[in-house]
Amino acid sequence: MIQDIEPHVMLQAFREDRAEAESPVFVFEGRKLLLRRTLGGLRIFRAYELPKEAELRFALRLDGTAYYYCTAEGGKAALGENEPSSGGSDGTGDGSDVKESDGTSDGGESSGIHGGIGGKDHAEVLLSGGESTGGADLKTYAAGLSEIRGSGILPKEQIFAAYTAAHIARWHAENKFCGRCGKVMEDGLHERSLVCPECGKVVYPRLDPAVICAVTSGDEIILTRYADRPFKYNALIAGYAEVGETLEDTVRREVMEEVGLEVESITYYKSQPWALSGCLLAGFFCRAKGDLTIHRQESELASAIWTRREDIELQPDDYSLTNEMMTAFKEGKEPPLNG
Numbered sequence: 157m158i159q160d161i162e163p164h165v166m167l168q169a170f171r172e173d174r175a176e177a178e179s180p181v182f183v184f185e186g187r188k189l190l191l192r193r194t195l196g197g198l199r200i201f202r203a204y205e206l207p208k209e210a211e212l213r214f215a216l217r218l219d220g221t222a223y224y225y226c227t228a229e230g231g232k233a234a235l236g237e238n239e240p241s242s243g244g245s246d247g248t249g250d251g252s253d254v255k256e257s258d259g260t261s262d263g264g265e266s267s268g269i270h271g272g273i274g275g276k277d278h279a280e281v282l283l284s285g286g287e288s289t290g291g292a293d294l295k296t297y298a299a300g301l302s303e304i305r306g307s308g309i310l311p312k313e314q315i316f317a318a319y320t321a322a323h324i325a326r327w328h329a330e331n332k333f334c335g336r337c338g339k340v341m342e343d344g345l346h347e348r349s350l351v352c353p354e355c356g357k358v359v360y361p362r363l364d365p366a367v368i369c370a371v372t373s374g375d376e377i378i379l380t381r382y383a384d385r386p387f388k389y390n391a392l393i394a395g396y397a398e399v400g401e402t403l404e405d406t407v408r409r410e411v412m413e414e415v416g417l418e419v420e421s422i423t424y425y426k427s428q429p430w431a432l433s434g435c436l437l438a439g440f441f442c443r444a445k446g447d448l449t450i451h452r453q454e455s456e457l458a459s460a461i462w463t464r465r466e467d468i469e470l471q472p473d474d475y476s477l478t479n480e481m482m483t484a485f486k487e488g489k490e491p492p493l494n495g
Contacts, residue, residue: 157428158305158475164313167217168320170348175212175224177204182215182321185228188298189318191309198297198309200318213328213343215321218313225321227329301432306473323431324348327361335359363429367406368439369393370481370490371419373448376462377485378415383458389471392478393460396435407440415460416451417444421493425484428477439477441490 175181180200183190191198192205203212203224212224299307301322304315334341334352341350341359350359370392371378379390395410397403404422411419425439452460468486471479484490 157426157477157480158312158316158319159429161313161316164219166313166317166320169217170346171214171217171222172346173214173222175203175214175222177202179203179212180221180223181206181210181212182223182225182318182325183228184225184322184325185298188300189304189322190228191297191299193295193297198299200310200314213324215324216317218317223317223321225325227325305475319431320429323434324361326434331359362434363436364434365397365403365406366395366435366437367397367403367410368437368477368481369407369411369419370425370439370441370485371411371415371417371444372441372485372490372493373444373462375465377465377468377482378417378444378450379459379461379463379468379482380414380457381459383454383456390463390469390482391471392481394437394478403438403440407442411442411444414453414456416453417448418446419443420445421495423491423494425481425491426477430477437477439481441481441485441493443493 179202181203183201183206190201192201200223203210206212206226210226212226215223215225217223299309301319304310304318310318328350331341331350333339334355334357336357337352337355339352339354342353343349344351344358348361351357378393380393381388381390393410393414395406395413397406398409401409403424407422408419411417419442422440422442425441427439428437429435430437448462450460450462465486465488468482470482470486474480474483481490
């Protein structure tokens, strides 16, 4: 899965580190990650390559190196347009896990903890697509966050780090103003938070719990494809938890809503952070009971079909929890079901 980056180690705990000239910086413009084009290929920007006024925020540490993020000057105003959708993807090139969006919806102005590091005054990290010329010594490439997935543009550990930074950037941009009194929020000094200077309200990064459901019966599993979305590979039933639900309750409800079946023996498999839509996904295997006739929710699913193990067509990369669960069932390595 995307988080499987061993032997590399990523630490997300907040640090008060200040960026240095060579610090790597994820630069987001709308739904794109801007990369530095060099003779050796594409790479993440360094702090010294950005304008002096660029506001760099700490994102995470990868193999002991602190990574930062900022948004492109002149970019659109907000990162993140994802809206919860019961059970599915919004088309990122995988779309298998709940709202696996390519997304950082756009822009977001940083209110700024760290200033730029002696950068080039003329440098403009702004483009509408492809390559930009912010001066002969600064060429950029805008890569959609779905494009970099499995593309080889960046090593896998940096892709996972970029997705995580995009989640943080979107959260920051979506919480510029206090939801209680409307004042401009300020960055927390000693933790990853936003604090209202007027009423004291504190906002932490948001995680939306969601489930992936592998519904089985003997040697068959229900494979789905989403309706009206670009993602056309096989997926599994999926959806967000509702207020007051356990994750097991969510599995029961989502399966009933999307295919009209009751399930039993709900068994936890693994979890996955899917940063681009702010989800923490929990995968479950379960057994259908009673009448096995599928009653497809047409508004969500283009297809929902009982499929034998040997006939499962997997997704083209190994990034998603959904694909790992389909692979486990295809190879007969799914966990024994509870009960």
